[in-house]
Amino acid sequence: MYGDLWAWAAEEPARAAAAAVMIGIPAAGALAQQRQKDRARSGRSDASAPRRAGDAVLVRFLAGRDIKPGDPSSSASWWCAGEEVVRDRTAADLAAGSPEAPGKEQHHTVLRTIAAGAGRWSCWPGVARASVRLVVPASVVAAWSGWWSVTAAGTGLLSAAGVAAAVTGPAVLGWWRPRPAGADLVHGPGMWAALRPALGVEESQRREQWLVLSDDVSVPGAKVVLRLPAGWPGGEAGKRAIAAAVTDRLPGEWSEKWHRADSAPYAEWIRKEPPRRVPTLPESVEWKASRDPYQVYVGQAVRGCDLEDVVIRTKSATPHFGVGGLTGSGKSTVLYLGVVHARENGVLVDILDTKQNSMTEAEGKSGVRVHKTPAECVAALGEYLMSMMAAETAIGKTGDPALRQMLVPRLMVADELPTMMKMALIWWKYQIKGRGIPPFAEWFSIGLLQGRSADHRFGVGAQQWANAYFGGTMERAQIGWKAQLGFCDSPSWAVAFGASTPMVSPDTTVPGRGVFADGQINPETKGLWAREFQPAYIVPEVSDRLDWAPPAPDWFDAGERAPWITAETLKTAESLAIPDFLVGGRLGPAHPVMGGAVTRRANQAVGVVPPRSGAVTGVPVTAGVTGGVTGSGGAAPQPAVELFSLAEACGAGLLPWDYATAKVYKGRSAKKGIEFPDGIPDGRVTYYTRDEIEGWLQRWQTGAQTRH
Template sequence: MLIELAALGDGVDLPGYALPGGGTLLVALAVLAYAFNGKSKGGPRRNEELNAGIERAVSGLFGGIVRLVAGRDLSGEPRSTATWWRSGILVDDTGATVADVAAVPASRTPVRRAWLSKPAKGEGVSARRAVLLPVRVVASMGHAAAAWSCWPRAARSFVRLASLPVAWGLWRHPEVAQPVLIGAGGVMLLIALAGPAGFAWWAPRTPTDDETLGPAVWAGARQVLRLDEKSRREKWLRIDPDLSTEGARIVLRLPLEWMGGKESMGALQHIVDTRIPGEWVAQWERAGASQYVQWTRKPLPAGKPVLPEYVEWKATGSRYEVFVGQAVEGDRIVDVMVHTQSATPHWGVGGDTGSGKSTVLYIPIVHGRQHGELIDILDTKQNSLIEAEGHSGVRVHKTVRSSVAAFAEFMVSMMAAEAALGKDAAPGARAQLIPRTLVIDELPTLIKMAYTWWRYGLKGKGVPPFLDWFSIILLQGRSSDHRIVVGTQQFANSFFGGTMERSQIGTKIVVGLQDRISWGVAFGQATPVIPYDATVKGRGAFADKRQAPDAEHLYVREFQPAFITPRVPELLAACPPAPAWFDAGAMAPWITDDVLKEADHVAAVGVFLPGGDLGPPAPTTVTPRTVVGSMPHSSRSEAVTEARVTASVTASGTAGEAAEDEALPLTYSLAEACAAGIVPWKHSTARQYKKRSEERGVDFPGGVTDGRTTYYTEEELRGWVARWQASNTRA
């Protein structure tokens, strides 16, 4: 049998002459067939093991051939993420991406060698670059050859299959094959040198986010979803190649049998949060046949709007809505209106000297005059609101005596208006009423000067009634259309007579840089300080009794007041003229004798009114500015004429009051006196001696207060120092 098979195989040659003796091969096959038929020694069990081994060998042989042709790795798991047409990156045994820390690019831009980049503008191609370029190209091709496992499978299959005809050509026709191979290598080198990307053709590509981050996410997600280890990631998880692009997504398909409670859903979210850079928001789809969860990048917060440095003032057309500027609310800029018909009708602006608060006070002056209101200004600085002077309907009181008189007259006017609105009022009394606004600039300064005038100028005893008038107006002014706008350094309770009175200041505005104490006094200690650029003129914050949306404190917003100063003269000149009695400095005509007696009885105002024992000798009148052009209103001409008649009396009265105010002694706080050398000790020592003076019975001066700080004259402090030193001598 064997001889016949051998004879049959004689003369049979296989391709390539790999086995010239075909008969020998057939003999070997016969031996194997005999073994398969159980004719060998060892019994059936040995035959089964041999058959299984042969089957494994044949299967491995055919599997290797398939892997060889398909361009896959010949043994083991894939060593890279390469596909048929796309190159890949190396992976380890668990499927995680292999990446050296030093090789991680700093950005998502593909890394390019410096010698491949185009020459910069003005940079020539040096001889050194020209010489080194071929060397670097060849070196790059070598690096690419070393990264064999990362090649696309199609490229690996081509190289493997091409090796057979190349080997056959070198074996059978070396004189032709060698020049062909050398020429092919040269062509490849020329292509690499002349190509648009240079040897970047041979450089490993930058891995995608799907390749670098996908295995880590999948390793955790597979456990949470309880999927089999053999489940393919491509079937369940999809990560966009570049997660930095707009609209990038991470999509994970969910098995229908997965229950997915809160803990499991939280676990998937934790995997994404910890293994994917950035913040991602999940969108779950659990209803229907297709169940999945999709993550998209959390949208960036909208940029905070920036307030303009200049806001133009505009009229609102409503008496009870005053436009004061613009503010930032959330992600938008809104107009700020002060609503004076609310339960808190008065408003104020705070800030240090020079912060711009006096400029803001022009707004209620112009707004009020445009709606027929009468304005009284208390300006002890004597020049802070100079643009409003000389216009009908605006009386400016610059001395302490005239300011106190205006305060008193304003309160009596409010009480008389309340009476005129009553059911028992005389017929026609209500028709006489005109809304009024009292604008106080530098409230603490006014209080300090008024108290100094009371104590040292008038030699008054006890507490003067000025703050009591202020409190009454704040509590009762809205119903009679008598409102107050204050400018102050700080919204301390003591300036307003108490907490209840200060709470009537519905809108509080602060401008300029604010210390933490002043901020807490204005808006509450629990209200956080909002940052704003205090270098912008007038920039500040405001609150209007609204509570913050997400907290239990005032809603404070960044604020830029409207700038109206250059337009003040023009706007006031265009307003209808005020009644003649107001410009002439007379009291309101609705103030009856009965009301005046009642006000004097309850608030001691009579002696402070113009003509009273402690009041100015003449009322404050409006001295008009020089009129340019025509005056369309005849009533305005009459008012101006009457005002000019009383101008001489007003001027003499004002000069006398100013002289009297200038005669008032200077006052110092205890700290200021120590710094000036009036008190010969440090401030801390002087405070201790003051306390001990009370224990020893040494008289310490009472001084005057602006509601926050107590002030003393030099004479009082030197007298106390002398008494204290004398008590030490006796002791």
């Protein structure tokens, strides 16, 4: 076969030359295009060769590329039409104007191709330009050989086919759609203009021999490779100048690597993964029920670049939880979360609510007792403490197995603990005429220290965190999960989270937004981790959820004591002065606080909540109580007395000095024979009425005038 071809070529040299030209053009063009791509991918150039075969004028002519060496005028390739390279346009601008850009209508591709090809020669695909260029040499060969008609027909047919293919049919298949200019054409010229003087490279050197960019520098992993001259001095200043010339012109963050020790030294920059967007806390969070009685879902917080669930874990070494915040900040909402979770898991709940309107959604529900007067709250706290001590005994090695089977987990929630304590102190001094420090001031501290092992836990609400109401550091540390909603001053922050914990200011414009700490350590500061969070809003669901909760034992809803409280427990409780404050005791309220027995039985009747078998019968409250006399402490009206500590009196303007000066004058008062009021101590802080403060101030000022 090859012999016949050679014989035909010898007999018909003109036709053979024309056929070679027409057949060789696509092969030569494709080869030149492939060599250019291989060189770009390698990122290296051979400086010893001034020109490559693919860059020769003839090959550029046959490949349909620009005849003049240098930067191409468009992004066209052998098979694809291109976009014109405009130096002052960014890659984003070019991409937005390309037919491949998202959101653009793709059915106009053919028209864009025709417009690009007809309007600008450099935007034509290489095969189309090569076909048109073939007309001239083919015509010359045809005229010289005398075979004008045959060669002209073949050349014209080839040229027409190339042009038609470039601007019509194949474009709809996506083969020759215009494509945006790559990063090498958009960023390369300006980058090279800054790099060439810094590298000390002559102007005659071509950019492609030294600098190579990925086609798309906006994707992670994109590379920029720069060959370094052997004589480049380098140094830290030189590296910084080179790096700035590269990265300042490219989007995103880049990591750089320098390979100076290689035989062909070079530097490369690799596009980093874009930083993940930090999510925004939602303004409303839906509550999630949990079947784990020791894990309470509270809301959501931001951790790194993710939203995470905020959970109270009450089986930890610090089992109690607390929340602080001004009126209307959402304390009761967070406390409701603990109440509902407790009841849905069979835990019995006592609520101390001397404000009498903080947690109304929980009233009248089975398993929830709401105590509203100071006498009722003190009685409930005493019974709770006895229940805790008795449970400790029952679960011990020598405990009674029958009593151990009766044990039920309990939760006591004190909404506005400071208010409750102050009202109890007023009741102690002005109503029952108690003297000295009342015993119930320390019961709360004992409960915080012993509650975990007996499955008795506290939930505490307070307007501000203050040392006076949480005992010492040891007791306060038992509140493992703490939250502060809304604004918090520095002293309260130090009490809640520690003075060394940096303050976090939540977005107070969002209802309920706050800060919490759950004992975790901040990996950056190595201190307590306080974070902003958004608590779940459950108030509209509280009533229905409590109706569906498991029914409580009869003894609890009847207001009776826990049945595991024995006579031995009562003897121990006498040493803590508890029995006199219980219901029916000498100082206690006359009637017990009932639970929601009516609601529970109604639910059972309609089958909403199945009846609980084996309900434990409780012991009547009055049985075994020392004194046996029904007190009137809970029935009498409560005096409307406002109490102030010495510091609070100074802050409220009752005393015309600062706290430090008032302390000095208080100490001098006794020495000068000026009576200072006894006040109402709670074991840590002494409180005074407004009349007592103003009376002492008048005596002090009168004494000062007399002396002068």
